[in-house]
Amino acid sequence: MKLWNTRKGLFLTSGQQVYPVPESGLDKLLRIDDLHGYLAEIVREGSVAEQLAAEDLLPPIENQEVWAAGVTYYRSRDARMEESREAGGGSFYDRVYTAERPELFFKATASRVVGPGQPVRIRRDAQWSVPEPEWTLLIDPRGRILGCTIGNDMSSRDIEGENPLYLPQAKVYQGSCALGPSILLTPDPLPATTAIEVVVERGQAAVFAGSTTLAELRRTPASLVEYLFRDNLFPHGVFLMTGTGIVPADDFTLLPGDLVRIRIEGLGELANPVVCG
DSSP: EEEEEEEEEEEEEETTTTEOOSSSSHHHHHHTTTTHHHHHHHHHHHHOOOOOOOGGGOOOOOOOOEEEESOOOOHHHHHHHTTTTTTTTTTHHHHHHHHOOOOEEEEGGGGGGGTSSSSSEOTTTOOOOEEEEEEEEEOOSOOOOEEEEEEEEEEEHHHHOGGGGGGHHHHOSSSSSEEEEEEEOOOOOTTTTOOEEEHHHTEEEEEEEEEEEGGGGGGOHHHHHEEEEEEEEOTTOOEEEEEOOOOOOOTTOOOOOEEEEEEEEEEEEEEEEEOOO
């Protein structure tokens, strides 16, 4: 089953059928003790709705925070070490990759998140910006993984590379995070063979393409969630981006007018145009 947030409310899809969800908003849904059972009952007993229109889709979020894990893939470790080498921060990323404690950082409030078809942004004061395609977990207030979606953790690599302490400015700004198009509702992790792909289109041409699989993710979802919930409360639940294993070459940067397409097997495609400022 997949959960969709739209201008007309929440909807559930199972197979080719669409069902309206009576509860108003993700906040209330995440407080239901047996969410999967509740939604299964909607499929069994609910009335069928019309097919969803792409122009009605919103980011699948209400008042949840979005957090992110860093340096969880070997490729990400190398890229972060390289971009910060001149600032003397390269060894930080090598150490965190092998450490027991993961790198976790705040990424976005709901107001900074965009959905499918909505523009992601690059900072006006950045010269080197990239998308980061990420498998993103939905976690309820009790710390239980309820499902997952596609995330784009937009990043200003030159700002972070200048000084690791600039990470919040490189990562947290309006339109720096995209989620969607829906939430796959499953308590089980996706198979390790699940493919993650990204393509950046400029005009009619693909100027960057990359792929990886969840097998390259060094840390388990359970361990990331356990650290995230240490001495922390998320009364509305939380989204957790699990890191990226796809990083473009150092001579690539996003430009206004680009289109970023991220695909994850079983989750569909999240596509966003790029704007500046």
